[in-house]
Amino acid sequence: MSDKGFPLNAWYAAAWDHEIGRALTPRRICDKDVVLYRRTDGAVAALEDACWHRLMPLSLGHLRGDQVMCGYHGLVFDATGRCTFMPAQETINPSACVRAFPAVERYRLIWLWMGDPALADPDLVPDFHWNSDAPWVGEGGTFYSLKCNYRLVIDNLMDLTHETYVHAGSIGDDAITRSPFEVTHTDTCVTVERWMENIEPPPFWARNLGKPGHHVDRWQIIRFEAPTVVAGDVGVAITGTGARQGDRSQGVNGFFLAAITPETATSCHYFWNFVRSWRTDDEELTKSLNRAHVNDGKGVYDQDHDVLEAQQRAIDRQPRQPFYNLNIDAGSLWAHRLIDGMIARESPSETRTSETKPVGVAAE
Amino acid sequence: MAPTDWLPARLRATRALTPDIRLLEIEPSSRAAPAPPGSHLGVAVMIGERPDTRSYSLIDSGVDGVYRIAVKRLPDSRGGSAYMHGLEPGARLSISGPRNHFGLTLGRPGYLLVAGGIGITPLHAMALALHQAGAPFRLLYAARTRQDLALADSLQARIGDRLEVFLDEEKRRIDLAGAIADLAPGAEAYICGPFGMMEAARRAWAEAGRPPQGLRFETFGTGGRHAAEPFTVRIPRLSREIEVPRNQTMLEALEAAGIGMIHDCRRGECGLCTVKILEADGTVDHRDVFFSEAQKATNAQLCTCVSRVVGGGITIDTADRAG
Ligand code: FES
Ligand code: FES
Ligand SMILES: [Fe+2]
Numbered sequence: 001m002s003d004k005g006f007p008l009n010a011w012y013a014a015a016w017d018h019e020i021g022r023a024l025t026p027r028r029i030c031d032k033d034v035v036l037y038r039r040t041d042g043a044v045a046a047l048e049d050a051c052w053h054r055l056m057p058l059s060l061g062h063l064r065g066d067q068v069m070c071g072y073h074g075l076v077f078d079a080t081g082r083c084t085f086m087p088a089q090e091t092i093n094p095s096a097c098v099r100a101f102p103a104v105e106r107y108r109l110i111w112l113w114m115g116d117p118a119l120a121d122p123d124l125v126p127d128f129h130w131n132s133d134a135p136w137v138g139e140g141g142t143f144y145s146l147k148c149n150y151r152l153v154i155d156n157l158m159d160l161t162h163e164t165y166v167h168a169g170s171i172g173d174d175a176i177t178r179s180p181f182e183v184t185h186t187d188t189c190v191t192v193e194r195w196m197e198n199i200e201p202p203p204f205w206a207r208n209l210g211k212p213g214h215h216v217d218r219w220q221i222i223r224f225e226a227p228t229v230v231a232g233d234v235g236v237a238i239t240g241t242g243a244r245q246g247d248r249s250q251g252v253n254g255f256f257l258a259a260i261t262p263e264t265a266t267s268c269h270y271f272w273n274f275v276r277s278w279r280t281d282d283e284e285l286t287k288s289l290n291r292a293h294v295n296d297g298k299g300v301y302d303q304d305h306d307v308l309e310a311q312q313r314a315i316d317r318q319p320r321q322p323f324y325n326l327n328i329d330a331g332s333l334w335a336h337r338l339i340d341g342m343i344a345r346e347s348p349s350e351t352r353t354s355e356t357k358p359v360g361v362a363a364e
Numbered sequence: 365m366a367p368t369d370w371l372p373a374r375l376r377a378t379r380a381l382t383p384d385i386r387l388l389e390i391e392p393s394s395r396a397a398p399a400p401p402g403s404h405l406g407v408a409v410m411i412g413e414r415p416d417t418r419s420y421s422l423i424d425s426g427v428d429g430v431y432r433i434a435v436k437r438l439p440d441s442r443g444g445s446a447y448m449h450g451l452e453p454g455a456r457l458s459i460s461g462p463r464n465h466f467g468l469t470l471g472r473p474g475y476l477l478v479a480g481g482i483g484i485t486p487l488h489a490m491a492l493a494l495h496q497a498g499a500p501f502r503l504l505y506a507a508r509t510r511q512d513l514a515l516a517d518s519l520q521a522r523i524g525d526r527l528e529v530f531l532d533e534e535k536r537r538i539d540l541a542g543a544i545a546d547l548a549p550g551a552e553a554y555i556c557g558p559f560g561m562m563e564a565a566r567r568a569w570a571e572a573g574r575p576p577q578g579l580r581f582e583t584f585g586t587g588g589r590h591a592a593e594p595f596t597v598r599i600p601r602l603s604r605e606i607e608v609p610r611n612q613t614m615l616e617a618l619e620a621a622g623i624g625m626i627h628d629c630r631r632g633e634c635g636l637c638t639v640k641i642l643e644a645d646g647t648v649d650h651r652d653v654f655f656s657e658a659q660k661a662t663n664a665q666l667c668t669c670v671s672r673v674v675g676g677g678i679t680i681d682t683a684d685r686a687g
Contacts, residue, residue: 080469082577090656093633094581095465102471116400117470118497347397 008115140273158331402466411443475501480557646676
């Protein structure tokens with residue numbers, strides 16, 4: 001399943017905005033080494049992290065103003081990747097440059113475009129507004145170099161039946177595996193919607209709702225935006241108060257947010273956050289949600305982390321292609337279909353034989 | 365040349381663009397990805413009995429899987445253009461690339477494109493890309509006479525009066541200094557044309573106080589100030605005298621004569637093939653972009669991969685100290 005690569009003509013989260021300052025920050029994205037830094041005007045620059053001369057990582061060099069000086073023989077590159085200085089000669093080789101990747105700062109993240117820069121339209125940044133916009137509040141983090149193919153993370157998020165088993169005791173609940181779900185899609189998004197009505201709330205939700213003794217209606221509305229962003233609308237409300245019809249005033253509502261960035265074929269960066277719209281000025285709650293997600297060894301994301309890496313190790317040891325699929329995998333299979341479509345549109349040789357619609361041949 | 369993967373291709377069609385410029389449509393055997401503006405294609409050619417390689421800029425992105433180049437027949441060439449003009453549709457070709465040493469950076473506040481003669485080819489692709497991106501640009505295109513203008517009509521139809529034409533026969537010359545002065549700070553200029561035009565552009569760019577990396581050009585080292593002619597190279601330390609024929613570079617001639625040389629770019633960029641000039645009884649036609657103008661003026665060294673001598677011979681020293 002996971003060997004079809006990744007689209008390059010897409011915006012990928014590369015860092016949280018607060019992580020990038022004047023230090024040269026290396027990161028591998030889509031199998032390319034990139035160095036990130038903030039220019040003096042505050043904009044983020046992203047260059048190929050390999051000197052034109054002898055491939056020395058530029059991230060091991062120094063910033064001089066907005067330019068990077070290689071730490072090996074002193075070649076200097078500006079923020080667009082042009083070489084501006086060569087040692088021991090009076091001219092500059094006109095073909096000397098490193099690749100510069102278009103970068104956009106949005107929704108508290110730095111997004112990079114790894115493909116054809118002419119196609120890098122900032123309007124195509126995936127919708128991740130819950131990460132930055134009121135009423136949503138939360139602090140997330142990143143699993144950098146998570147040792148699994150990025151699609152395994154998408155699979156994980158597109159099918160939450162795993163909560164029952166992986167996250168038993170917090171958000172897991174038998175009601176999830178008992179409830180039907182509906183999968184719909186557009187050309188760019190897949191939505192998996194599941195309602196669990198009139199149930200006992202699982203521990204995490206019972207605590208945050210703070211209405212002991214009540215049954216709840218619980219929802220999970222997961223939206224995947226190709227190629228790698230997932231935003232899950234989750235929550236509970238007191239049964240019969242109209243949550244499913246749109247009135248969530250008697251409940252608590254959060255979004256789990258995931259921007260997943262391929263690092264290599266078998267690793268990825270997983271930018272996660274959990275934002276909520278209740279008790280939004282309770283900073284202790286924000287902190288404890290952040291900690292509970294990763295830091296105490298029993299966090300929800302840690303549990304996923306273990307599963308995902310174990311799965312990748314198993315794939316590496318004994319590849320059984322393809323996976324068997326179940327009905328519960330419909331959401332992830334649609335997600336794969338959209339990703340594969342993006343990949344096919346990028347490689348003209350494949351569009352000819354592709355069984356999907358004949359796209360991209362004369363797209364311009 | 366760098367190690368290359370050759371790909372079979374077919375000449376699909378040809379068309380005369382001017383009396384001596386021909387458009388060639390080349391279809392690779394396997395469908396090729398579009399190439400960014402500034403890219404060139406390597407084509408295997410035969411110069412007499414000898415296989416060789418020529419590079420030709422693509423005039424568009426080849427998004428339809430067909431590579432289009434325009435080749436001018438040069439009376440003075442080393443033979444590549446004559447070979448390319450002799451090809452008939454259906455001919456089998458070997459191509460490599462496309463590669464790009466002349467990449468267009470998008471997102472600049474302004475662009476000046478300057479083309480001289482056949483130099484229109486890469487700038488044609490750039491103009492189309494900038495036009496599509498909605499970027500502010502001007503394309504100044506100089507040619508001798510109206511009938512020497514290649515691609516101008518179709519370009520005009522697409523980019524309108526962003527194209528400005530300057531004809532020698534009408535005594536209209538490009539005002540490089542003025543065009544550069546009109547550019548916004550941070551704008552870039554891309555230029556491709558005869559040696560004299562490139563030199564003038566470099567000078568005007570430097571005089572305007574603009575950063576050198578903002579003036580973009582590509583060198584194939586094929587043209588100089590003077591027409592190529594045969595000349596003699598003497599190497600007293602090795603007691604050798606070597607003839608450089610008109611259609612060979614000095615580097616090739618030295619290597620063929622068994623002189624150990626190192627080189628990389630073969631485009632006059634890297635400075636690896638340089639030798640020390642002991643004495644020049646002819647004029648050194650410096651065709652490289654490695655040496656600065658001041659360095660060229662001292663005539664202390666030359667780049668053997670592109671530079672030549674006219675009106676006499678040259679005495680040099682090479683790195684060989686074995687003897
Ligand atoms: S490797 Fe960077 S300057 Fe040599
Ligand atoms: S080989 Fe690079 S300048 Fe001659
Ligand atoms: Fe999970």
